Amino acid sequence: MIETTSAAADRRADEILANARILCEPALREAISALPDPLRLMGGYHFGWWDADGAPARADSGKALRPALTLGAAAACAALPRVAVDAAVAVELVHNFTLLHDDVMDGDRNRRGRPAVWTVWGVADAILLGDAIHALAVRTLVSGLPAAIADTAVGHLESTVIEMCRGQHEDCRLGAGAPADLGAYGRMAMGKTGSLMGCACALGALCAGADSATVARMNTFGRELGMAFQFVDDVMGIWGDPNVTGKPSSDLARRTMSLPVVAALESDTVAAAELAALYHAGADALDTERAAALVESAGGRSAALREARQRVEAAIAALIDPSTAPDLVALADLITRRDR
Numbered sequence: 001m002i003e004t005t006s007a008a009a010d011r012r013a014d015e016i017l018a019n020a021r022i023l024c025e026p027a028l029r030e031a032i033s034a035l036p037d038p039l040r041l042m043g044g045y046h047f048g049w050w051d052a053d054g055a056p057a058r059a060d061s062g063k064a065l066r067p068a069l070t071l072g073a074a075a076a077c078a079a080l081p082r083v084a085v086d087a088a089v090a091v092e093l094v095h096n097f098t099l100l101h102d103d104v105m106d107g108d109r110n111r112r113g114r115p116a117v118w119t120v121w122g123v124a125d126a127i128l129l130g131d132a133i134h135a136l137a138v139r140t141l142v143s144g145l146p147a148a149i150a151d152t153a154v155g156h157l158e159s160t161v162i163e164m165c166r167g168q169h170e171d172c173r174l175g176a177g178a179p180a181d182l183g184a185y186g187r188m189a190m191g192k193t194g195s196l197m198g199c200a201c202a203l204g205a206l207c208a209g210a211d212s213a214t215v216a217r218m219n220t221f222g223r224e225l226g227m228a229f230q231f232v233d234d235v236m237g238i239w240g241d242p243n244v245t246g247k248p249s250s251d252l253a254r255r256t257m258s259l260p261v262v263a264a265l266e267s268d269t270v271a272a273a274e275l276a277a278l279y280h281a282g283a284d285a286l287d288t289e290r291a292a293a294l295v296e297s298a299g300g301r302s303a304a305l306r307e308a309r310q311r312v313e314a315a316i317a318a319l320i321d322p323s324t325a326p327d328l329v330a331l332a333d334l335i336t337r338r339d340r
Contacts, residue, residue, distance in 0.1 A: 020068035023067075023081065024085055024089050028047070029044075038125070042125060043129060045120070046099075047062075052120050060113055064092065066197060069328065070204040072328045073204025073222075076218075078324075079208030084203065085144075086140055086144025087145065087153060089137075094157065095196060097131070097134040100118075101168075103116040104127060105168070106254070145207065156199055156203065157199060160199040167190065168192055170187065170188040174188060174256075180257040185259055185262045189231070194222075198218075198219040198220065202215050217318050221319055225331070228312045234260055235301060237256065237258055253286055259304040263303035263304060263307075264294065264295045264298035265300075269298045309336055316332060
């Protein structure tokens with residue numbers, strides 16, 4: 001049987017992600033193992049390495065997309081990927097600290113197909129673990145990178161964390177059916193998701209010794225790709241299969257103002273008017289099946305996927321020469337086709 005182009009591309013992207021996990025997992029495990037118990041136990045559980053009692057497990061540890069972007073950016077700048085492993089691990093640690101806090105803020109009881117840390121150990125311990133993992137990210141950069149670039153890398157990472165906190169604040173304000181427009185939503189998504197992917201790519205270029213202009217272009221690539229990732233995530237938050245994504249499709253039940261919803265509400269259609277009435281109906285349980293149908297009828301789903309494709313195109317356009325960045329291009333292509 002002849003392999004289709006999309007199937008071959010997916011296989012290539014899967015290989016890139018698998019290689020990133022192989023390169024980064026030893027350093028990631030070393031970082032988590034350095035934590036005192038019970039933080040070490042909770043951290044390893046969160047990453048899927050063992051169960052809540054510490055017995056070895058093989059649960060989902062995440063896609064490793066951000067580390068793969070860091071390594072891919074270094075390779076695109078003519079360096080061996082291994083020069084950026086510590087930066088890739090730091091980015092993955094920051095990503096996971098935000099996941100721990102997001103689960104608490106959103107009340108999501110599951111993460112990667114099993115109970116979230118806060119549901120096992122409580123809210124306080126989940127927050128403390130997130131804080132500790134954030135600290136590990138900084139320590140990883142300081143101890144793992146040459147002194148000439150460590151300060152710059154830490155400054156970039158911590159500026160990104162501040163931007164992510166601003167984005168998360170805006171996301172919380174947009175929740176529960178609060179009014180929103182596409183401009184406000186885009187600003188939130190760039191802070192919450194785009195900024196860290198931009199940082200991941202910028203750090204990879206920095207570790208490769210790239211000049212400031214190239215680092216900036218890599219940052220732009222990652223930011224645009226992060227926006228596409230968020231928009232696809234929004235689609236899955238309504239229509240995704242929980243058995244595949246590892247978490248419930250609960251955005252509508254929470255009256256989340258995700259991109260498909262915001263785009264639908266701005267469509268000035270009959271479906272938009274009915275959707276607005278449902279979203280602002282008060283404390284009554286939302287008919288999520290009807291709401292999903294209205295979002296789709298008003299063009300919200302197609303608008304979100306169209307915007308995701310355009311952001312991927314913008315990301316590729318930011319590269320100096322896409323032919324020298326095959327891993328980054330493969331990961332970008334994966335974004336609009338992913339189902340988890």
